[in-house]
Amino acid sequence: MTKHLSNIFLIGFLLVSSVGFAQNEMFIFVSDSDTDGDLGTSASEVRANADELCQENAIDGAIGMTIRALLSINATDEIRDMPDNYKMPQTLPIKNEFGVLVANNFPDLIANNLFTAVNSNISENIFSGTNIGGSLASANCTNWTSNSSSTGATFQSNFSEFPGTGSESNCSESLRLACIAFQPLADFEVEGFSRFGVDGPNIKMKYIAFSDTLKLPPTAKSSKEFDIDIDVSKIISIDILTEFGDDPDNLRFAPPNIQETIPGVEYEYDLQGSSLWLRTTENNSTFVLDKPFKVFIIYTE
Numbered sequence: 001m002t003k004h005l006s007n008i009f010l011i012g013f014l015l016v017s018s019v020g021f022a023q024n025e026m027f028i029f030v031s032d033s034d035t036d037g038d039l040g041t042s043a044s045e046v047r048a049n050a051d052e053l054c055q056e057n058a059i060d061g062a063i064g065m066t067i068r069a070l071l072s073i074n075a076t077d078e079i080r081d082m083p084d085n086y087k088m089p090q091t092l093p094i095k096n097e098f099g100v101l102v103a104n105n106f107p108d109l110i111a112n113n114l115f116t117a118v119n120s121n122i123s124e125n126i127f128s129g130t131n132i133g134g135s136l137a138s139a140n141c142t143n144w145t146s147n148s149s150s151t152g153a154t155f156q157s158n159f160s161e162f163p164g165t166g167s168e169s170n171c172s173e174s175l176r177l178a179c180i181a182f183q184p185l186a187d188f189e190v191e192g193f194s195r196f197g198v199d200g201p202n203i204k205m206k207y208i209a210f211s212d213t214l215k216l217p218p219t220a221k222s223s224k225e226f227d228i229d230i231d232v233s234k235i236i237s238i239d240i241l242t243e244f245g246d247d248p249d250n251l252r253f254a255p256p257n258i259q260e261t262i263p264g265v266e267y268e269y270d271l272q273g274s275s276l277w278l279r280t281t282e283n284n285s286t287f288v289l290d291k292p293f294k295v296f297i298i299y300t301e
Helices: 005-020 043-056 079-086 106-110
Strands: 026-030 066-069 101-103 152-156 167-170 176-182 202-208 223-227 235-244 252-254 267-272 275-280 293-300
Touching (some): 043 066, 066 079, 079 106, 101 106, 235 267
Antiparallel strands (some): 026 176, 066 176, 152 167, 202 293, 223 275, 235 252, 235 293, 267 275
16 A cells, blocks of 8 residues: 655645745736725734735635735835735736736836836825835834824825835825735745545545654564544555664655565554554564654545
């Protein structure tokens, strides 16, 4: 039943390809709702409230994607930081809510290399707090914590540019926000079982790592039971690796049933009920006795 580890990596690649990168484009749009310059009392609250305003005004094409406000909040959360802060792709094309290409990619967007307006139907202004290139503008409503008329914020009025050169508005005014929708890079997480393809099974994975008790039997020709909490009749694939060798800086790992290639690391396994049984041999398990192991299991619903 043991499969090569390459099978695991192949399945992982298919999972990420099927869901994590289902979208091959990003969308930029302008919120229907507006806000003054006071979006919270801390940077995290400002970010959460700004993103929530965009999420509540999501366009149809952005449903199911990550949606964030295109707003520079402080020196560590500028628009240009969004690829690093929020795993935003930098190479995908960006379209507006009408499906028209706005920019070839995110760097072009913040450099104002635009093909068309974000939304030419809107004549109202939007807060951005951002300079060309995506850095934080000095006028930012005290990092979006103030709606005082005595403080200012950079805003955009020309939607053929973004972030654009901008002008300065009072923070007491109510303006819209620009928003961006994308699928985060390498951010694949699914709760419960997943199904890929019409004829594919609903599958789930389980990884059991090293622990003080997760070790092979300490003596030759003996067996040891481990509860894996899975009905073994539902297991599709199981991979087991056992540590061997005495050099902690050069650890080696052996799968089950190695008999001649590496002497002294042979062990066997079988599955019963909801248990994994590991068995050492009489003469060929010297280097894996009482050694820790790890298990990766793929099973059906």
